[in-house]
Amino acid sequence: MTLTVTTEPLENRQMALNVAVDDARVEKHLRRAARKLARDYRIPGFRKGKAPYQIVVQYFGEQALYNEILDDLGQEIYREALEQAEVEPYGQASLADVDFNPLTYRLIVPLEPTVDLGDYRNVRVAEEETAINEDLVDQELEKYREEYAGWQEVGRPVQYEDAVNIDVKSVIAATDDADEIVVLDEEDWDITPSEEAPMEPAGFDEQLVGMEAGDEKEFDLSWAEDSRSIYAGKTAHYTVKVNRVEAYEKPELDDDFAQLVGPDYATLDDLREDIRSSLREQAEGNARDAYVGRALDAILEQATLEYPPTVVEDQIDAMVREYGSQLRQYGIEDLENFFEQTGQDMDEYREGLREQAEIAARRNLILSELLAKEYIRVDDEDLDARVAEILGDELADAIEELALEEAVAEDLVAGEEALEEAVADELAEEELAVEEAVADALTAEELALEEAVADELITEDPAVAEAVAEDLIAEELAVEAAAADELAAEELALEEAVAQELATEEDALEEATAAELAAELAEELDALSAQRDSMRDFFRYGQGRMLLESEILQRKTLDRLLAIVRGEDVPALDELKAAAEAAGAETESADEDESDASDAEAVVAEIVEAGAETDAAGDQEAAAEAGDEEESS
Amino acid sequence: MHLYEVIKRPVITEKSMGLVDWENQYVFEVDLRANKLQVKEAVETAFDVDVVKVNLMVMPVKTSMRGRTSRVRRSKWKKAVVTLAPGSSIQLFEGV
Numbered sequence: 001m002t003l004t005v006t007t008e009p010l011e012n013r014q015m016a017l018n019v020a021v022d023d024a025r026v027e028k029h030l031r032r033a034a035r036k037l038a039r040d041y042r043i044p045g046f047r048k049g050k051a052p053y054q055i056v057v058q059y060f061g062e063q064a065l066y067n068e069i070l071d072d073l074g075q076e077i078y079r080e081a082l083e084q085a086e087v088e089p090y091g092q093a094s095l096a097d098v099d100f101n102p103l104t105y106r107l108i109v110p111l112e113p114t115v116d117l118g119d120y121r122n123v124r125v126a127e128e129e130t131a132i133n134e135d136l137v138d139q140e141l142e143k144y145r146e147e148y149a150g151w152q153e154v155g156r157p158v159q160y161e162d163a164v165n166i167d168v169k170s171v172i173a174a175t176d177d178a179d180e181i182v183v184l185d186e187e188d189w190d191i192t193p194s195e196e197a198p199m200e201p202a203g204f205d206e207q208l209v210g211m212e213a214g215d216e217k218e219f220d221l222s223w224a225e226d227s228r229s230i231y232a233g234k235t236a237h238y239t240v241k242v243n244r245v246e247a248y249e250k251p252e253l254d255d256d257f258a259q260l261v262g263p264d265y266a267t268l269d270d271l272r273e274d275i276r277s278s279l280r281e282q283a284e285g286n287a288r289d290a291y292v293g294r295a296l297d298a299i300l301e302q303a304t305l306e307y308p309p310t311v312v313e314d315q316i317d318a319m320v321r322e323y324g325s326q327l328r329q330y331g332i333e334d335l336e337n338f339f340e341q342t343g344q345d346m347d348e349y350r351e352g353l354r355e356q357a358e359i360a361a362r363r364n365l366i367l368s369e370l371l372a373k374e375y376i377r378v379d380d381e382d383l384d385a386r387v388a389e390i391l392g393d394e395l396a397d398a399i400e401e402l403a404l405e406e407a408v409a410e411d412l413v414a415g416e417e418a419l420e421e422a423v424a425d426e427l428a429e430e431e432l433a434v435e436e437a438v439a440d441a442l443t444a445e446e447l448a449l450e451e452a453v454a455d456e457l458i459t460e461d462p463a464v465a466e467a468v469a470e471d472l473i474a475e476e477l478a479v480e481a482a483a484a485d486e487l488a489a490e491e492l493a494l495e496e497a498v499a500q501e502l503a504t505e506e507d508a509l510e511e512a513t514a515a516e517l518a519a520e521l522a523e524e525l526d527a528l529s530a531q532r533d534s535m536r537d538f539f540r541y542g543q544g545r546m547l548l549e550s551e552i553l554q555r556k557t558l559d560r561l562l563a564i565v566r567g568e569d570v571p572a573l574d575e576l577k578a579a580a581e582a583a584g585a586e587t588e589s590a591d592e593d594e595s596d597a598s599d600a601e602a603v604v605a606e607i608v609e610a611g612a613e614t615d616a617a618g619d620q621e622a623a624a625e626a627g628d629e630e631e632s633s
Numbered sequence: 634m635h636l637y638e639v640i641k642r643p644v645i646t647e648k649s650m651g652l653v654d655w656e657n658q659y660v661f662e663v664d665l666r667a668n669k670l671q672v673k674e675a676v677e678t679a680f681d682v683d684v685v686k687v688n689l690m691v692m693p694v695k696t697s698m699r700g701r702t703s704r705v706r707r708s709k710w711k712k713a714v715v716t717l718a719p720g721s722s723i724q725l726f727e728g729v
Contacts, residue, residue, distance in 0.1 A: 046647045050647050055650075
């Protein structure tokens with residue numbers, strides 16, 4: 001062995017390792033470093049990489065060589081020293097001190113925290129009732145009222161701060177040396193009488209107050225002698241008619257108001273109930289968080305914790321990261337830059353987090369110990385249930401959407417069909433009418449011709465002609481009528497055929513389109529279910545499993561914690577252990593334990609972060625706000 | 634000329650280091666006026682070794698042109714290659 005390691009336990013689950021490195025080993029590394037240096041730098045008189053060791057040492061100095069090897073050698077030595085000392089580090093060790101000649105490292109290694117939960121199973125914490133203060137409900141209602149408040153016409157006399165619409169005429173009567181002056185002559189004049197800042201001349205506002213819509217009033221007012229108005233010292237005669245009085249009013253709290261807020265609320269009580277339940281939900285969430293916090297604190301109080309400082313530091317790191325990702329949502333990418341700009345000091349900020357981080361870290365330790373002690377495991381049933389829950393929601397949404405699309409498509413097809421038929425019918429009818437008209441016109445013409453011929457004949461030879469003519473007329477008439485009928489029928493048939501053809505053609509087209517659409521939708525549905533399958537696989541076998549497992553573990557742990565402190569019936573530890581072992585034997589996987597352990601850590605980190613978030617939310621928000629303000633200013 | 638003025642510096646280059654290894658020869662820059670006997674005596678006194686042979690050479694001046702005038706970049710200097718008797722060595726070249 002080239003290392004001499006002595007261990008020295010420190011406080012707070014830390015271990016100091018004094019590692020002395022064998023000279024030969026150091027020498028080997030030094031020579032290697034010298035070769036590297038010679039390769040990288042030109043030493044006068046030598047080609048690159050050709051300078052001998054002594055020359056390199058002379059040229060760069062021994063310290064430079066040591067610096068070169070410290071990092072690489074340090075890594076090696078760290079690993080070997082841990083192995084040799086049989087120490088399991090919990091986190092990254094820190095280098096406390098380095099000595100040369102002989103090379104000695106002093107490493108401070110954090111050890112795994114020890115958690116003794118004590119008699120945690122007998123810890124009881126009273127749960128506080130969550131009561132909904134009706135005042136809060138009223139406050140919420142009031143907020144809604146303010147939201148819907150607006151200028152409303154009111155049927156009462158004018159008060160200060162109302163919006164009053166008036167017609168006003170103000171005239172200063174003519175005197176010996178001045179003509180009549182019209183000061184005001186307005187209609188539809190909107191003014192707001194104010195007690196604090198009255199209009200000139202003094203008293204005008206006062207005169208308005210008390211008038212009702214439709215009232216007319218005449219009065220005289222004078223400007224003060226020292227007024228800055230051009231009418232200073234003069235008196236005017238006012239004629240005022242009030243048209244409308246409006247006040248900024250909140251709507252009445254009644255059923256109509258509830259419907260204004262949302263069409264789902266039939267009555268005011270519905271709205272009130274909804275507000276109450278959402279408030280209760282919120283309050284219960286908060287109460288649960290607080291309860292969990294108190295439960296953890298109670299267990300903490302009688303538990304014994306020993307942990308290295310890195311635990312807290314890591315927690316602070318996590319919190320800072322969290323803060324950073326919060327800021328990223330405001331579009332601030334670089335945390336350090338942000339701190340610089342807002343004049344905050346990173347170190348100070350970290351110190352500020354320390355207390356909070358300490359609490360979070362301690363709670364975390366408790367939770368992870370609880371997780372292990374209580375044999376909390378995730379089995380496939382839990383997993384499947386959760387997967388079904390997640391996928392169920394998504395699939396249902398997607399299918400609903402698809403169904404909607406199909407309906408729309410069908411509607412579309414039907415609509416087009418109806419339209420086409422109507423058009424075809426209309427076309428047919430129109431053509432028919434035209435044809436008939438043509439046929440009629442033809443018949444009439446022929447008839448007229450025949451009659452004319454007949455008339456002529458008659459005048460020539462009335463007797464003979466008449467007979468002939470009549471015959472002729474009848475004959476011609478018959479022929480004409482037949483021809484016209486035939487024509488009309490023919491045309492009709494043609495038209496109908498065309499119309500029908502058109503209709504069937506369109507029908508076919510529509511059907512094809514519909515079929516295509518349906519096929520498309522089916523394809524989409526297929527793709528969707530394939531996606532669902534792949535997602536299920538992701539959650540069951542892929543990375544998603546870890547996510548879900550940690551989520552479920554977290555939930556189960558908190559449930560167990562609450563069950564304990566509430567004093568509910570919790571299975572005895574022996575039973576739990578037996579059950580866990582049985583389950584473990586079933587799955588027959590040796591690495592189960594290991595993965596559980598890492599999962600547990602992840603879960604704990606998550607829980608703590610969540611806890612820290614609620615704790616820190618106020619502070620961080622405040623900080624973020626402060627930052628925003630400063631930025632905007 | 635005093636003995637101590639003779640040797641100016643050791644020449645440490647890849648080549649001179651090679652000579653040490655292969656020929657037991659050591660290279661110095663010496664005063665331009667020094668002759669072989671003086672170099673021999675100076676080396677023997679300074680390093681307490683036996684000198685077998687001294688070769689001297691005057692290294693050419695290095696110049697560069699600046700416009701039409703030439704400038705001396707490195708003056709001419711005298712190089713001495715000193716061969717030591719087998720078994721003698723000078724620590725200076727080997728560092729420590």
